Amino acid sequence: MSSDNFYVGWQDDMPPSTKKFIKKLLLFIGLITVSIVVLIVVFQKPFNNHVFEFGNTTELTGVYIAKPYPMLQLTHNSAALNSESVLLVGFGKFGAESIMQDIENEEGSLDLNEITLAGTLIYGDGVALLELTNKAQSYVSRSGNFRQPLVIDKNSELITLTGEILDPKCYFGVMKPGEGKIHKSCAIRCLSGGIPPVFRVQDDNANTFRYYLLSGKDGAYINQELLPLVGQVVTLQGIPYSHLDWTLLEIDPKLNTLISGKNE
Amino acid sequence: MEGLIQVIVQIWLIYTVIGIVFSMLFFKFGLVTVDESAENTTWKFKLLISPGMLIFWPLFALKWKRSGS
Amino acid sequence: MGVNYKAVQWNRQKKNYDVVLWMIIGGIVLLFSSLQLVIHPEITAETLIIRTSALTAFVLLHLILMIGPLARLDTRFLPLLYNRRHLGVSMFLIALIHGAFSIIQFHALGDVNPIVSVFTSNPNYQSISEFPFQILGFIALLILFLMAATSHDFWLKNLSPEIWKGLHMGVYLAYGLVIAHVATGALQYENHPVYWGILFVGFTAVATLHIFASIKENKVLTALKTNAVNEGFVEVLNVESIPISGAKAVFIHNQNIAIFRYLNRISAVHNVCKHQMGPLGEGEIVDGCITCPWHGYQYIPENGRAPEPFIEKLHTYSVKVIDGKVWVNPTPKPEGTYVEPAILEQQ
Numbered sequence: 001m002s003s004d005n006f007y008v009g010w011q012d013d014m015p016p017s018t019k020k021f022i023k024k025l026l027l028f029i030g031l032i033t034v035s036i037v038v039l040i041v042v043f044q045k046p047f048n049n050h051v052f053e054f055g056n057t058t059e060l061t062g063v064y065i066a067k068p069y070p071m072l073q074l075t076h077n078s079a080a081l082n083s084e085s086v087l088l089v090g091f092g093k094f095g096a097e098s099i100m101q102d103i104e105n106e107e108g109s110l111d112l113n114e115i116t117l118a119g120t121l122i123y124g125d126g127v128a129l130l131e132l133t134n135k136a137q138s139y140v141s142r143s144g145n146f147r148q149p150l151v152i153d154k155n156s157e158l159i160t161l162t163g164e165i166l167d168p169k170c171y172f173g174v175m176k177p178g179e180g181k182i183h184k185s186c187a188i189r190c191l192s193g194g195i196p197p198v199f200r201v202q203d204d205n206a207n208t209f210r211y212y213l214l215s216g217k218d219g220a221y222i223n224q225e226l227l228p229l230v231g232q233v234v235t236l237q238g239i240p241y242s243h244l245d246w247t248l249l250e251i252d253p254k255l256n257t258l259i260s261g262k263n264e
Numbered sequence: 265m266e267g268l269i270q271v272i273v274q275i276w277l278i279y280t281v282i283g284i285v286f287s288m289l290f291f292k293f294g295l296v297t298v299d300e301s302a303e304n305t306t307w308k309f310k311l312l313i314s315p316g317m318l319i320f321w322p323l324f325a326l327k328w329k330r331s332g333s
Numbered sequence: 334m335g336v337n338y339k340a341v342q343w344n345r346q347k348k349n350y351d352v353v354l355w356m357i358i359g360g361i362v363l364l365f366s367s368l369q370l371v372i373h374p375e376i377t378a379e380t381l382i383i384r385t386s387a388l389t390a391f392v393l394l395h396l397i398l399m400i401g402p403l404a405r406l407d408t409r410f411l412p413l414l415y416n417r418r419h420l421g422v423s424m425f426l427i428a429l430i431h432g433a434f435s436i437i438q439f440h441a442l443g444d445v446n447p448i449v450s451v452f453t454s455n456p457n458y459q460s461i462s463e464f465p466f467q468i469l470g471f472i473a474l475l476i477l478f479l480m481a482a483t484s485h486d487f488w489l490k491n492l493s494p495e496i497w498k499g500l501h502m503g504v505y506l507a508y509g510l511v512i513a514h515v516a517t518g519a520l521q522y523e524n525h526p527v528y529w530g531i532l533f534v535g536f537t538a539v540a541t542l543h544i545f546a547s548i549k550e551n552k553v554l555t556a557l558k559t560n561a562v563n564e565g566f567v568e569v570l571n572v573e574s575i576p577i578s579g580a581k582a583v584f585i586h587n588q589n590i591a592i593f594r595y596l597n598r599i600s601a602v603h604n605v606c607k608h609q610m611g612p613l614g615e616g617e618i619v620d621g622c623i624t625c626p627w628h629g630y631q632y633i634p635e636n637g638r639a640p641e642p643f644i645e646k647l648h649t650y651s652v653k654v655i656d657g658k659v660w661v662n663p664t665p666k667p668e669g670t671y672v673e674p675a676i677l678e679q680q
Binding site for chain 3: 005006007008009010011012013014017018021022025026029030033034036037038039040041042043044045046047048049052091092093094175176177180181182183184185186188189190192193228231232
């Protein structure tokens with residue numbers, strides 16, 4: 001039937017019945033869209049409350065510990081942090097090692113010396129990191145004080161733990177989520193760039209976590225070997241020891257790594 | 265794998281740069297000979313079709329050559 | 334097309350279309366981000382941008398894919414089809430924001446070129462749950478770019494309608510890749526059943542509509558099986574079955590023919606519009622011209638020619654009417670050939 005309803009786009013006016021239909025249709029599309037948006041936000045996993053003080057530079061003073069990962073053992077308490085030490089990381093997806101190397105090329109060895117560094121704080125869940133945002137310019141001064149080497153007791157038994165290997169820079173504040181599948185490639189890039197690997201283990205029957213810094217035997221650098229295991233649930237065997245307020249886990253990535261099939 | 269991807273990305277980059285240079289010349293001298301409907305068109309029109317030119321520029325190089333000979 | 338190209342051939346409907354479209358886009362962005370900030374105030378700006386653009390593009394892609402079959406099933410949906418290319422280009426731009434921000438966030442400032450990193454950071458190609466989902470999204474985005482970049486009618490003409498149409502069927506490949514990208518990416522982390530439910534309902538809606546539309550089309554095509562043949566003419570249908578100022582499409586001897594009834598006459602032309610291969614037989618006669626339901630391209634029924642200054646031409650077919658039945662000769666005349674219309678007896 002030739003109808004008054006036939007719609008031709010270049011005509012100025014839509015037939016009235018078409019107009020009415022389209023209005024109803026748009027209302028329907030709107031309702032569906034609103035419900036989808038609401039459902040997605042409501043059923044989304046909550047984010048953690050970790051903080052990255054982006055754009056805000058903080059100076060921290062402490063003893064520089066170079067091995068196995070660059071850290072600062074704080075000698076002056078920082079208001080925001082409730083940790084004894086901060087882990088140092090570089091700008092972008094890089095560790096702090098090469099930056100500290102550049103600084104030491106200028107200033108001489110800094111290991112075990114009390115120094116002041118400026119950077120951007122990253123913290124959450126009792127852990128703190130400092131991003132050396134301005135690279136070698138992050139170095140402020142040294143006080144002349146230094147400390148004796150840390151005494152390390154490595155007489156523990158081999159333990160087996162299940163959890164996720166992640167990059168602490170993103171996880172403790174820079175990205176949300178900084179874990180799991182979505183973030184996996186980023187964590188791989190970060191570890192590949194030298195950010196120390198952290199193993200997150202969930203406590204039994206609780207929504208709390210323990211964190212382990214991972215290294216090879218005697219602090220060997222094993223980031224590249226860990227890349228295939230990042231961002232998924234894995235089981236690791238290693239020997240734990242205390243290092244400042246961290247627990248380090250020495251693992252042999254070739255022998256002691258078991259991948260569990262399940263993804264979180 | 266990584267080497268191969270790197271090479272492909274490089275080739276793609278070079279292809280696109282040639283495409284940009286070609287498009288600028290083509291818009292000025294060749295467009296109307298290839299498609300007479302493009303006569304007296306605005307810069308907005310050329311801007312709209314330029315992203316596609318970065319992909320299909322060899323086709324227009326061929327058309328231009330044919331229309332010239 | 335016999336007139337010069339314009340950047341956009343604006344008219345009132347297109348303007349209304351774009352206003353409504355961007356109101357919908359703005360509405361989704363506003364609602365999604367304000368809900369996020371209220372319910373999940375810890376969210377970072379980057380995550381907010383990545384998720385908002387992902388959701389918006391995903392909703393629009395479903396809308397785009399449903400418009401085609403809906404318009405085939407019910408002509409009242411045609412106004413949504415008319416300016417669909419602006420919908421498509423808008424969707425691509427939003428998907429591009431998602432892609433660019435994700436590549437910067439997850440792959441830039443590292444030890445490898447970000448694009449290279451998309452392909453190499455996660456090498457678990459053999460796994461499903463650990464599959465490098467970014468690659469799927471990246472390829473989908475390339476396909477959508479190809480389509481958005483060639484959406485102007487300049488490309489329709491210069492690539493030829495057949496190649497253009499083939500290229501733009503790529504949207505189905507892109508859609509499949511996007512579904513897989515979401516299923517192996519975001520939903521491996523945000524794994525609440527509601528998320529899987531939404532993905533499933535969306536995919537099922539798109540698939541079901543396409544199945545129904547193709548069933549309807551096949552019914553039209555297979556309705557005519559045993560036809561009387563006489564001197565090259567084939568009996569096809571009753572005059573009364575053709576709506577006045579409308580048409581019926583028939584498929585005989587591999588010819589797709591639209592038979593129009595107007596001013597007590599019958600004419601037959603090739604059922605495929607020269608613009609985007611729209612179904613002319615689902616159109617009507619407007620101002621004496623065959624008018625395509627998709628974008629309103631017009632042709633004179635007797636000779637299949639678009640009115641001046643346009644230059645498109647359709648194949649025409651000889652027709653006659655005997656005892657209230659239409660007979661058509663399925664051998665196509667050269668495009669634009671005048672064919673005497675069959676005159677109906679005055680009633």
